[in-house]
Amino acid sequence: MHIDDVAELYRLALDKTPAGTFYFVESGEASFRDMSRAIANAMKLGEPQDWPLDEAKKEWGYEMASYGLG
Numbered sequence: 001m002h003i004d005d006v007a008e009l010y011r012l013a014l015d016k017t018p019a020g021t022f023y024f025v026e027s028g029e030a031s032f033r034d035m036s037r038a039i040a041n042a043m044k045l046g047e048p049q050d051w052p053l054d055e056a057k058k059e060w061g062y063e064m065a066s067y068g069l070g
């Protein structure tokens with residue numbers, strides 16, 4: 001998949017899906033830490049912070065915290 005295709009998929013997801021919908025599209029191999037760091041850097045938010053699994057499960061539920069984003 002070409003990066004332009006991935007960008008178009010994200011644009012469509014933002015334009016066409018309800019708030020709170022979760023999609024993950026990729027064009028290669030990258031860790032969530034690397035992606036989080038790149039997004040935080042682009043948005044001038046500083047370094048990503050670790051989030052303990054128990055706290056993430058309270059916010060997102062067991063499946064999403066443990067498997068979807070864990």
